[in-house]
Amino acid sequence: MRTFAELNFPGRLIAVEGLDGSGKSTQIYLLKRWLEAEGVRVYFSEWNSSELVKSATSKGKKRELLTPNTFSLIHATDFADRYERHLLPLLRAGYIVLCDRYIFTAFARDVVRGCPPAWVRGIYNFAAQADLTFFFKADLEVSLNRILDGRPKLKFFEAGMDLHLSSDPYESFRIFQGRILEQYLAMSTEFNFIVIDANQRVEAQQGLVRQLVSQRIDLARFKRVSPLPLPPPVRRNRPAAEFDDESVE
Amino acid sequence: MKTRSQNDIVIPRPGPRRFYGHGIPGVQLEELVGKLIVVEGADGSGRSTQIARLVQWLETTGHATVQVGLKRSTLVSEELERAQEGNILSRTTLSLFYATDFADQLENIILPALKSGFIVLADRFIYTLMARDMVRGMDEAWLKNLYGIALEPDAVFYLAVEAEELVQRNLSKSAALDYWESGMDLGLSRDMFDSFLKYQTAMQAAFRQLQKTYGFTIVDGNRPVDAITGELRKKISAVLAGK
DSSP: OOBTTTTTOSSEEEEEEEOTTSSHHHHHHHHHHHHHHTTBOEEEEETTOOHHHHHHHHHHHHTTOOOHHHHHHHHHHHHHHHIIIIIHHHHHTTOEEEEESOHHHHHHHHHHTTOOHHHHHHHGGGSOBOSEEEEEEOOHHHHHHHHHHHOSSOOTTTTTGGGTSOSSHHHHHHHHHHHHHHHHHHHTTTTTEEEEETTSOHHHHHHHHHHHHHHHSOGGGGBOSSSSOOOOOSOSOSOTHHHHOOOOO | OOOOOGGGOOOOOOOOOOBSSSOOTTOOGGGOOSEEEEEEOOTTSSHHHHHHHHHHHHHHTTOOEEEEETTOOTTTHHHHHHHHHTTOOOHHHHHHHHHHHHHHHIIIIIHHHHHTTOEEEEESOHHHHHHHHHHTTOOHHHHHHHGGGOBOOSEEEEEEOOHHHHHHHHHHHHSSOOTTTTTGGGTSOSSHHHHHHHHHHHHHHHHHHHHHHHOOEEEETTSOHHHHHHHHHHHHHHHHTTO
């Protein structure tokens, strides 16, 4: 599996992965704010957010219509839509794309739901490897408590109730999340996860994330020429140098 | 038609059963005692006419039937329809959307019906979906993996009709050609008529390619309706007899 850099895309893709409640969404949000402030062209994309399948997913979840296969396929459809319509063009255009969950979420979750790993990986093999993948590793109890404190009522699929692990949603959630964690850890080396200790303070984690991003990616290359996007030029015969100048501030 | 006595009703005999790939976990193949009959073919190939006639014949001979088809799932059919209207789907998305629609019907209709001993008539199956995707440049191995969840039908009939004849039938029926059935998303031609011919010819080539792997029966759909029904009935009778 090759990264976008290895495939010679001008853009770079940074993914965050981790259990619900690991704090990954907070971290990628703070990363986005920093990159924006630095004037970097950045785009954020969230798992399961495509307008295309939203109503089907919520209908499937509400009415408990989903099986492990359709659960997997509907998320793959959502991903393909975002990938082909947003991620690829933006990466071609030289953006830094931030993904709150990437294909590894499917690799972990769908497999825990009983889909064969080879089938799931085969379906997602149209997607390139992320250039950087941060895995936020919190103690299972910490993740569980964050979710359970903030949102006392667990949703059916979120708790993995479809797996019949336990009739108690809280117990089911614990077992389900524990299994997902096992899957993540098992693929950590294979996919070059950068493991961040998510039991640390928010600021400490963010400091580390920013440091790693600036070490691994030459951010200057991704900065906008001007702080705000310019309207497209009316005439195309201007010298190209004007657009390559990165010193404009 | 002569009245049938109870003894004339044929109880279908079991035939070989398998999934194309890993299938659906937890399904006991020997419990799927019904029969799965697939009719494939382009719009205008006579699929719906033949299926309606087969249902009539099967039900009068004592078999319970269920019909499935593309874009008929509870889960995503409306969403898929809406997305296609906007022409916003890129090829992988389109492919996975249809696969979701298929999987929902497979698990929630086809398998339970077969378990209850129904004859399931499928108005197209994975082959049309695969052929469409192949024509759009998708990888055959990727598609094979994706549809590894599918059950091998007891019989698959592909109604082969020449592209020129399909044009005539579609125009006489609705005085228009369908955007997707003309492959307009492929940019083969800006002229819908030309595009339809090119697309359907490419689809037929894809079906011939798939036939090598899946070995379905090609039925000459250029013949009169009765002749085709006769051939289908004969072949389905053999399937019901476990041959």
